[in-house]
Amino acid sequence: MKTLKWVAYISADIGLLLVILGSVSALFHVHILQVRNMPSYFQAANSFFLIAVVIFLYILVSRKKEE
Numbered sequence: 001m002k003t004l005k006w007v008a009y010i011s012a013d014i015g016l017l018l019v020i021l022g023s024v025s026a027l028f029h030v031h032i033l034q035v036r037n038m039p040s041y042f043q044a045a046n047s048f049f050l051i052a053v054v055i056f057l058y059i060l061v062s063r064k065k066e067e
Helices: 002-028 039-066
Strands: none
Touching (some): 002 039
């Protein structure tokens, strides 16, 4: 479970990083990571956030089943 929790935290951090990169790209009109389509950052961040949420929910549900 500890490893799964780390994976969820890393996934959430990557999602946050992509949101920040997308925001900077939108504000300053800079092409970061060779991405020219703005929604690409936010679609990728959404995927990482969903992975993190599912993992955290799995940890929460499995913990309640053990009790």
